[in-house]
Amino acid sequence: MEHKLKITIVGGGSTWTPGILNAFIRHMNTLPVTELVLFDSNAERQAPIGEYAQLLFRLHAPEVKVTYTTSKDAAYDSVDFVMVQIRTGGYPMREKDEKIPMEYGVLGQETCGPGGFAYGIRSLKDMIEIVKDVRKHSKNAWILNYTNPAAIVAYGLQREFPDDKRILNICDQPINLINSFAKLLDVPAESLEPTYFGLNHFGWFTHLYNQNGQDLLPLLKERIKDKGFLPADAAERDPSWLDTYALVQDMVHDFDEYVPSTYLQYYIYPEYKASKLNPDYTRANEVMDGREKQVFSECRRAVSQNSLDGIHVVKNEAHGDMILSIAEAIYLNKNAYYIIMVKNEGIIENLPDDAVVEVTCLLGSRGPKPFHTGPVSVFYKALLENQYAYERLTCEAYFEGSYTKALQALTLNRTVTDAKKARKILDRLIEENKGYWPKLT
Ligand SMILES: NC(=O)c1ccc[n+]([C@@H]2O[C@H](COP(=O)([O-])OP(=O)(O)OC[C@H]3O[C@@H](n4cnc5c(N)ncnc54)[C@H](O)[C@@H]3O)[C@@H](O)[C@H]2O)c1
Numbered sequence: 001m002e003h004k005l006k007i008t009i010v011g012g013g014s015t016w017t018p019g020i021l022n023a024f025i026r027h028m029n030t031l032p033v034t035e036l037v038l039f040d041s042n043a044e045r046q047a048p049i050g051e052y053a054q055l056l057f058r059l060h061a062p063e064v065k066v067t068y069t070t071s072k073d074a075a076y077d078s079v080d081f082v083m084v085q086i087r088t089g090g091y092p093m094r095e096k097d098e099k100i101p102m103e104y105g106v107l108g109q110e111t112c113g114p115g116g117f118a119y120g121i122r123s124l125k126d127m128i129e130i131v132k133d134v135r136k137h138s139k140n141a142w143i144l145n146y147t148n149p150a151a152i153v154a155y156g157l158q159r160e161f162p163d164d165k166r167i168l169n170i171c172d173q174p175i176n177l178i179n180s181f182a183k184l185l186d187v188p189a190e191s192l193e194p195t196y197f198g199l200n201h202f203g204w205f206t207h208l209y210n211q212n213g214q215d216l217l218p219l220l221k222e223r224i225k226d227k228g229f230l231p232a233d234a235a236e237r238d239p240s241w242l243d244t245y246a247l248v249q250d251m252v253h254d255f256d257e258y259v260p261s262t263y264l265q266y267y268i269y270p271e272y273k274a275s276k277l278n279p280d281y282t283r284a285n286e287v288m289d290g291r292e293k294q295v296f297s298e299c300r301r302a303v304s305q306n307s308l309d310g311i312h313v314v315k316n317e318a319h320g321d322m323i324l325s326i327a328e329a330i331y332l333n334k335n336a337y338y339i340i341m342v343k344n345e346g347i348i349e350n351l352p353d354d355a356v357v358e359v360t361c362l363l364g365s366r367g368p369k370p371f372h373t374g375p376v377s378v379f380y381k382a383l384l385e386n387q388y389a390y391e392r393l394t395c396e397a398y399f400e401g402s403y404t405k406a407l408q409a410l411t412l413n414r415t416v417t418d419a420k421k422a423r424k425i426l427d428r429l430i431e432e433n434k435g436y437w438p439k440l441t
């Protein structure tokens with residue numbers, strides 16, 4: 001039978017798409033795609049990146065059929081993998097998510113706190129529609145979702161589609177961190193076997209074994225305490241990400257049992273973070289002035305000169321490689337180690353079964369096989385239970401249109417905690433998210 005592998009990127013006009021396209025070229029031998037479709041609801045965003053894709057593949061893999069579209073039929077018919085990375089409301093809404101909480105003395109962040117809450121409710125509606133549309137056309141396609149806030153999206157999708165075992169929610173942060181650990185330890189990242197537990201953007205590395213079975217985590221903690229912590233690709237990072245990585249040193253000083261995700265800092269030092277962020281120029285501004293401009297102008301320049309000479313579309317190639325390696329692990333049944341979001345069901349013994357936890361898994365053609373984690377100790381359990389309750393109530397607020405559950409969710413969030421403040425922020429977010437959120441009563 002003729003070989004066929006159709007892959008669609010939803011959010012084909014995303015700033016991350018060119019990095020994924022470049023990775024496709026590097027992975028052609030291991031993930032031999034025959035048809036690639038870029039699908040976006042916004043034709044103007046899609047066109048320049050779609051044209052860049054066609055140029056790139058014409059030059060490096062002309063055998064692949066590459067199209068871009070706003071048609072769901074073209075995107076989802078007989079597709080094998082659907083990679084989803086949408087941003088409902090775009091960067092202008094991200095900017096509001098980050099700036100509104102700061103008016104009330106609360107930190108503003110894309111996936112944490114009230115910003116992540118607002119973004120979560122926006123993402124859920126579109127994500128549920130996308131899964132339904134894919135399933136109308138392709139019952140067995142793998143849906144690989146990166147859309148943020150991934151923790152809320154993953155929990156909401158699990159509630160809406162409990163029997164669908166081919167939806168995988170993944171984040172690039174664990175792999176980015178492992179690359180950074182490898183650099184600090186001066187060992188190859190591929191040689192490291194991590195154990196990790198938590199929720200997405202809310203977890204800890206507990207061990208980091210090398211190929212001899214030696215746990216390098218104690219050494220890593222000492223190195224972080226002594227030398228601080230930088231991303232592996234520090235030279236290419238924007239200042240705000242360097243600040244974020246730097247604070248891992250403080251977290252390891254304060255709680256030195258494990259090595260935390262960088263995102264824990266928003267929950268552990270909420271007041272400090274709120275005082276350090278610039279309310280007039282947030283990460284959304286940095287991205288709009290940086291990555292977004294660069295991606296679109298470089299794609300247009302490549303297409304107008306009909307060549308890739310001197311073109312620099314992508315700063316961070318690691319993200320695309322991670323996404324392709326995940327698809328490859330399924331396609332080739334590799335059973336390789338990945339840190340993935342899965343339904344708890346006893347993995348972390350003393351957390352609720354329906355929590356979506358992020359843990360080490362082996363990933364192959366039957367999906368992720370998570371490793372049992374056992375019970376977690378009281379400090380971590382309390383943090384996780386609190387965050388789980390916040391995420392669950394956020395989803396229930398969306399599904400039930402419940403103002404009370406939304407208020408409970410925000411009050412529980414460690415970045416807020418005061419119910420009067422939570423109510424003011426919620427009322428403001430309701431106004432600003434008109435047209436994106438369901439009515440909350
Ligand atoms: N999980 C991770 O590790 C990870 C890493 C990087 C980015 N992301 C996520 O990827 C997403 C894209 O990020 P970005 O910064 O490139 O944003 P972006 O705004 O540049 O791209 C998103 C694209 O999705 C399109 N879109 C929005 N709603 C859509 C819908 N319903 N159907 C089809 N297309 C739709 C938009 O038009 C836009 O072109 C975000 O959710 C971001 O948080 C996740």
Ligand SMILES: O=P(O)(O)OC[C@H]1O[C@H](O[C@H]2[C@H](O)[C@@H](O)[C@@H](O)O[C@@H]2CO)[C@H](O)[C@@H](O)[C@@H]1O
Binds near residue numbers: 237
């Ligand atoms: O602020 P952004 O839009 O640049 O990135 C937000 C994403 O950040 C995390 O991922 C990576 C990011 O992809 C990479 O470029 C780098 O800067 O480090 C980040 C942390 O490892 C996060 O995992 C994603 O969920 C965010 O969307």
Ligand SMILES: [Mn+2]
Binds near residue numbers: 150170172173
């Ligand atoms: Mn992430």
